Amino acid sequence: MIGATVAVGGLGVGSSVAQDEGDGDDGVDSPYTAVYRDTIDSVVLVTVAGPRGRGGLGSGFVIDEQHVVTNDHVVSSATDDGVELQFNTEEWRTASIVGTDPYSDLAVLRVENMPDAASGLSIVDREPAIGQEVLALGNPFGLDASISQGIVSGVDRVLPSPSGFSIPAAIQTDAPVNPGNSGGPLVSLEGEVFGVVFAGAGQAIGFAISPRLANRVLPALIEDGTYEHPYMGVAVQPVGPEIADAVGLEDATGVLVVEVVPDAPAADVLEPAIPGQPSSGDVIVAIDGQQVQNQAQLLSYLALETAPGDTVALTVVRSGDEQSVEVTLDSRPESQLPQTPIGPER
CATH class of the missing domain: 2.30.42.10 (PDZ domain)
Known part of the structure; x- marks a missing residue:
């Protein structure tokens, strides 16, 4: 069951802002701008070269000195050539796939030489509150380094999964989420990650993989390459x-x-x-x-x-x-x- 979205003042729920290189800081005192500045260098554009030229792109974010999180469906078509990451500083890195889990639609990539500007974002181990403001960072339609704003519209949602099993405990948001956003972070106004954005539901609302589920799956992917559900x-x-x-x-x-x-x-x-x-x-x-x-x-x-x-x-x-x-x-x-x-x- 899908909960109703709610409108608020200010920029308005469901507003979207794409930032340029200079991110326009001319005296602007906005909590959204502050979060953007503090986190965007840790958000990446994920580019995949697939078989017969059928690659794709999505988003991801840094969680420590070597690892980047994204969605499994973003990198599932990757070949032996690896995955290319573009950072907000315009630096490129080639990443290897450490582990994937189609059941939670999560994947971990390894970067041997992380750019200095990129630091690990913290994934909380709790559910956000319904009505709490959140920001989706990523690359919708390949538009790099974009930010959209909304609220948490619901929790404990069940999502379809590429595996045929359902993804439980998902976060619902009315922050605009489009193809290319998948794998990026859904963050609070404190810059904490409240979920891994999932843009595969084909609806006019957004979802994110639960931070509690991510915190169970990701360490196992880093350690073993797989997670046993x-x-x-x-x-x-x-x-x-x-x-x-x-x-x-x-x-x-x-x-x-x-x-x-x-x-x-x-x-x-x-x-x-x-x-x-x-x-x-x-x-x-x-x-x-x-x-x-x-x-x-x-x-x-x-x-x-x-x-x-x-x-x-x-x-x-x-x-x-x-x-x-x-x-x-x-x-x-x-x-x-x-x-x-x-x-x-x-």
Whole structure:
């Protein structure tokens, strides 16, 4: 469900400003200008040479002396020639791909000789507040070193992923986000990173990969080149009033298990609904004592609080009775689902 955006004064939510080399500081006392000056040297244009000339471009940002973060779909078509980065100082560097994760759409690049002006931006380990002002930095449509302003319109969104699995816990913003912005930082007025911009949703609103998810995935990509996501092996759908009444729930809450993957961790533990029989199937109403009201909450808990090998306690309603079952999570297998077409941006 997409939340409504909100208009505010000043520049106005959804305003966009592209800065030139001189960034026009003639006596301007603006918090946006201050953040821009403090962060833009750490934001890069990512250029990819793909097979048969089908490359792409996007954005990225520096997180330490050697590493740059971007989206996996920005660099997924890269060849052995590597990835070219252009910094705001007009310096170019060739980067190598350290690790990629299509499930979170994150990637890490290594730069051996980082420009002196570029310093690591700090990714917070908390969700931003809804209504908080944020700035998206990057290269929309290849327009380098651009800034757009908006607010956090929502949190805990679920995004489509190139892998076929969903990306949980995403940040929604009304700051203008366009092709080329993907991989750039969504920052607060203090210059802290609140997410990695994701411009692949094809909507008139923007999204960013959660900072909490990024902080779990990125260290593993730097260390091992990959990240192991927890996997339960179920498909679920929201519980509406009709299903709630059929299974004996007082309120329409939780998620109905509609499919259990054979040989998955949840096989022989959870019971899927039988088509045409609304009273059948388990309804998950809590995980490890945390209430589950919808799919987004279940996905976020699994992504942010668990790891492969963990055993989770699920509270389910089965045939009108509430009971507790345990599932030991595994590592997510390669997706067998049709992939979402988010290919390299141009």
